[in-house]
Amino acid sequence: MYKYAIFILLSLIFFSCSSVKELNFVSREGWNADTQKPFPKHVPERITIHHEGTIFDPSKESAAVHIKNVQKWGMSEARNWADIPYHFIIDFDGNVFEGRNVFTVGETATEYDPTGHLLITCLGNFEVQELPEAQYNALVELIAHCCDKYRIAPETMKGHKDFAKTDCPGKNLYSFLQNGKLLEDVKIRLAEIQK
Numbered sequence: 001m002y003k004y005a006i007f008i009l010l011s012l013i014f015f016s017c018s019s020v021k022e023l024n025f026v027s028r029e030g031w032n033a034d035t036q037k038p039f040p041k042h043v044p045e046r047i048t049i050h051h052e053g054t055i056f057d058p059s060k061e062s063a064a065v066h067i068k069n070v071q072k073w074g075m076s077e078a079r080n081w082a083d084i085p086y087h088f089i090i091d092f093d094g095n096v097f098e099g100r101n102v103f104t105v106g107e108t109a110t111e112y113d114p115t116g117h118l119l120i121t122c123l124g125n126f127e128v129q130e131l132p133e134a135q136y137n138a139l140v141e142l143i144a145h146c147c148d149k150y151r152i153a154p155e156t157m158k159g160h161k162d163f164a165k166t167d168c169p170g171k172n173l174y175s176f177l178q179n180g181k182l183l184e185d186v187k188i189r190l191a192e193i194q195k
């Protein structure tokens with residue numbers, strides 16, 4: 001628990017330049033990330049939302065271990081990626097885990113070019129699972145924060161399936177993009193942050 005407290009403290013410093021109210025941030029050290037390999041740089045100019053795609057059960061596994069395993073698999077011969085493919089990962093409790101450097105292009109197993117995309121993924125499979133409220137709230141907060149910090153228009157926000165042949169981010173998460181609720185909630189938070 002100490003470890004978590006330290007990283008939450010670090011996160012407050014990290015995010016202190018904008019008034020983020022409810023973001024529990026876990027740095028790479030907090031999930032024992034391996035060092036990334038070199039990869040092309042970019043400037044994030046749009047937000048793209050994913051689900052991690054495997055069923056996540058927080059009563060049976062820790063988010064930090066799950067995320068570490070995603071990185072391990074991606075960096076193995078299976079994919080040979082430079083790092084975990086996403087820039088941020090959100091667990092069921094709304095903790096936001098630091099993924100690859102936001103100024104490094106993300107990676108994908110599908111056919112689209114993620115250059116310029118800020119990749120945010122939610123642990124879980126939302127074709128079959130429901131998005132927990134804490135995870136949704138952290139998603140809103142994180143997107144608003146990123147829009148503010150990297151000068152990204154919230155309207156650029158899309159789901160992975162808008163770019164490639166995939167179910168990602170799953171219908172139960174994608175519905176918040178389709179019905180406009182996510183955009184509306186992000187805009188409200190962004191306006192509060194920028195006040």
Ligand SMILES: [Zn+2]
Pocket residue numbers: 049050051160166168169
């Ligand atoms: Zn995806």
